[in-house]
Amino acid sequence: MSDTDSQFLFFGGRHYFVLFVLLFLLTGLIGRALYLQIVEKEFLASQGGQRQIRIIETPAYRGAILDRLGTPLAISTPVDSVWVNPSEILQNLPALKKVTQKLSINYSHSVDTLRRKANKEFVYLKRQIEPELASQVSDGIDGVYTQREYHRYYPAGEVVGHLVGFTDIDDKGQEGLELVYDNWLKAEPGARRIIRNRKGAVIEEINQVKAAQSGKDVYSSIDMRLQYIAYRSLARAIKYHAAKSGSAVLLDARTGEVLAMVNQPSYNPNQAKKRTSGQRRNRALTDVFEPGSTIKPFTLAAAIDGGLYSPESTIDTSPGWYMVSGHPIKDFRNYGVLDLASVLRKSSNVGASRIALSMKQEALWQSFNDYGFGKPPGVAFPGESSGYFRHFTEWQKLDHAVMGFGYGLSVSITQLARAYAMIANQGRHVDVSLIRKEPEPEIENKVERHVMSAKTAKIVLEMMEQVVGPKGTAQLAAIPGYRVGGKTGTAKKSSAGGYDKDNYLSVFAGVAPISDPRLVMAVIVDEPTQNGYYGGTVAAPVFQEVMSNALRILDIAPDEISSLQAQIADKEEGA
Amino acid sequence: MQKIIWVALLLAFVLGSALTVIYVKHESRVLFSELRNVQKKQDQEIIAWGRLQLQNSTLATHSNVESHARKTLKMKLPRTVQLVRLP
Numbered sequence: 114m115s116d117t118d119s120q121f122l123f124f125g126g127r128h129y130f131v132l133f134v135l136l137f138l139l140t141g142l143i144g145r146a147l148y149l150q151i152v153e154k155e156f157l158a159s160q161g162g163q164r165q166i167r168i169i170e171t172p173a174y175r176g177a178i179l180d181r182l183g184t185p186l187a188i189s190t191p192v193d194s195v196w197v198n199p200s201e202i203l204q205n206l207p208a209l210k211k212v213t214q215k216l217s218i219n220y221s222h223s224v225d226t227l228r229r230k231a232n233k234e235f236v237y238l239k240r241q242i243e244p245e246l247a248s249q250v251s252d253g254i255d256g257v258y259t260q261r262e263y264h265r266y267y268p269a270g271e272v273v274g275h276l277v278g279f280t281d282i283d284d285k286g287q288e289g290l291e292l293v294y295d296n297w298l299k300a301e302p303g304a305r306r307i308i309r310n311r312k313g314a315v316i317e318e319i320n321q322v323k324a325a326q327s328g329k330d331v332y333s334s335i336d337m338r339l340q341y342i343a344y345r346s347l348a349r350a351i352k353y354h355a356a357k358s359g360s361a362v363l364l365d366a367r368t369g370e371v372l373a374m375v376n377q378p379s380y381n382p383n384q385a386k387k388r389t390s391g392q393r394r395n396r397a398l399t400d401v402f403e404p405g406s407t408i409k410p411f412t413l414a415a416a417i418d419g420g421l422y423s424p425e426s427t428i429d430t431s432p433g434w435y436m437v438s439g440h441p442i443k444d445f446r447n448y449g450v451l452d453l454a455s456v457l458r459k460s461s462n463v464g465a466s467r468i469a470l471s472m473k474q475e476a477l478w479q480s481f482n483d484y485g486f487g488k489p490p491g492v493a494f495p496g497e498s499s500g501y502f503r504h505f506t507e508w509q510k511l512d513h514a515v516m517g518f519g520y521g522l523s524v525s526i527t528q529l530a531r532a533y534a535m536i537a538n539q540g541r542h543v544d545v546s547l548i549r550k551e552p553e554p555e556i557e558n559k560v561e562r563h564v565m566s567a568k569t570a571k572i573v574l575e576m577m578e579q580v581v582g583p584k585g586t587a588q589l590a591a592i593p594g595y596r597v598g599g600k601t602g603t604a605k606k607s608s609a610g611g612y613d614k615d616n617y618l619s620v621f622a623g624v625a626p627i628s629d630p631r632l633v634m635a636v637i638v639d640e641p642t643q644n645g646y647y648g649g650t651v652a653a654p655v656f657q658e659v660m661s662n663a664l665r666i667l668d669i670a671p672d673e674i675s676s677l678q679a680q681i682a683d684k685e686e687g688a
Numbered sequence: 689m690q691k692i693i694w695v696a697l698l699l700a701f702v703l704g705s706a707l708t709v710i711y712v713k714h715e716s717r718v719l720f721s722e723l724r725n726v727q728k729k730q731d732q733e734i735i736a737w738g739r740l741q742l743q744n745s746t747l748a749t750h751s752n753v754e755s756h757a758r759k760t761l762k763m764k765l766p767r768t769v770q771l772v773r774l775p
Contacts, residue, residue, distance in 0.1 A: 185745055
């Protein structure tokens with residue numbers, strides 16, 4: 114023991130020296146640790162974070178536009194865009210060569226481009242390609258990345274182009290429903306904070322900065338089956354009559370939902386570059402025309418509803434013309450004394466204008482205003498027209514007279530269809546909708562807005578049936594097995610300085626089935642130049658074809674079976 | 689003596705909690721990678737769904753269906769005299 118003590122004492126100086134050195138080193142270490150932990154902590158943590166923590170975008174896609182049965186009219190599907198960091202990829206040219214081969218783009222050309230943009234960090238190689246191909250290309254190659262994007266497809270193409278519209282490259286609605294419901298459809302990409310490992314793979318999610326919000330779907334009121342038939346039928350008629358343009362609108366008479374809305378010429382929304390503004394216009398909503406004779410049912414409705422006339426009233430139209438303020442109002446020929454139904458069936462201008470003149474200007478204006486003339490259809494569609502309908506205080510006597518047969522005011526074909534729907538809907542007001550409506554809940558004592566009495570509506574409806582009947586102007590609109598009513602119109606086109614001699618508008622608007630109206634359709638063909646120009650020969654057959662198919666597709670039971678039975682009986686006798 | 693037991697107990701707790709942290713961290717990584725896989729799968733399914741929807745609407749274009757019905761299947765609309773009314 115004493116031995117070691119003496120040794121300890123002997124080496125005392127060394128012992129303290131070593132102790133001192135160790136203590137010094139320890140203090141240094143602790144000091145350094147403290148320095149890093151406390152003074153430099155933030156800087157170091159942020160540097161570490163910058164190398165590992167990233168905020169990445171969570172993709173979200175735009176809602177789809179569907180027809181009333183769920184058939185897609187516009188859908189977004191994911192595509193990838195391949196991009197590179199030039200400074201990274203230029204160090205690995207063989208890899209770039211492989212990538213360009215897979216993407217089938219020119220190798221030497223892209224090397225040139227990338228060299229020019231060498232100071233940038235983000236250059237697209239190819240945009241919007243199949244995600245599968247993109248991941249094949251980018252996997253395992255440094256400096257080649259993909260970015261998720263969404264491409265908008267319109268499967269129905271030009272059949273429903275005007276209505277759906279299209280989006281721009283940034284997925285923003287530009288026209289049609291895409292524009293009207295942009296806020297509803299549009300997607301909000303989210304953001305997440307994540308940790309990456311050295312290879313760039315995500316290993317942990319720290320938190321969600323913003324939740325991704327995909328767009329909501331829009332169910333339009335369109336029925337694609339009917340839309341297609343209407344499109345085909347109208348296109349055929351436009352071609353056959355070598356016409357300039359045309360539109361057709363099919364409405365659900367009870368709800369005002371647009372089941373089909375087609376225009377010619379049309380365009381394919383998938384091919385963004387190949388469209389002119391003339392093709393792009395949704396004429397059914399934007400273009401207005403003087404409705405001509407198709408307005409006559411409303412003149413009669415206003416007169417009957419005002420109590421001035423009953424269905425038995427007669428009007429003397431001879432000698433087939435008369436003068437108002439120095440202008441002649443003419444019929445096709447002298448029809449003599451007509452009852453109201455015959456005024457409509459023979460489409461007498463003299464009769465209709467006499468009825469209009471016998472009403473107070475204010476009463477006529479108020480009725481037409483109630484029927485929606487001069488008021489936009491209210492579907493918030495871009496360029497939607499409210500037509501042209503002057504206030505009665507601005508009317509001259511001639512305006513008052515010609516108003517009775519559809520001149521001096523203008524409407525869009527959708528406005529015309531809406532007005533017919535009000536007659537079909539027992540005189541109730543109808544709102545047009547491009548969006549599928551939910552069935553209304555049954556409410557007792559529901560307040561209904563009538564624009565004419567149900568009785569008047571029924572009288573006018575049955576008068577319109579005669580127009581399609583064997584003595585009427587629209588026999589081509591008749592559908593076997595169904596009671597159909599409507600009115601033709603053949604209007605001269607107005608242009609600068611008066612009415613054109615040889616340019617016509619052929620119009621037909623009709624309702625079916627008469628006993629319990631379900632569907633209303635209005636058709637216009639602009640400037641038919643071949644094979645006739647009367648509304649009854651040009652527009653009525655389009656109505657007949659579309660309406661008969663629509664009645665069949667929608668399972669609406671025939672309401673006039675006797676005519677069918679007669680046909681069957683004929684057949685059996687013959688056999 | 690009591691003191692020592694307390695210290696030993698706390699030590700055991702600390703050790704246990706440390707091991708649990710390790711285990712849970714590991715578990716979370718495993719689950720996260722599983723989540724990533726499922727998300728990737730979901731993404732692929734969404735892509736496939738879009739493609740199928742497009743394919744479906746292309747093949748089922750009304751003009752396509754109509755020409756197929758008329759030409760290949762030789763279907764036609766019944767004439768009114770061929771209709772039978774069920775009571």
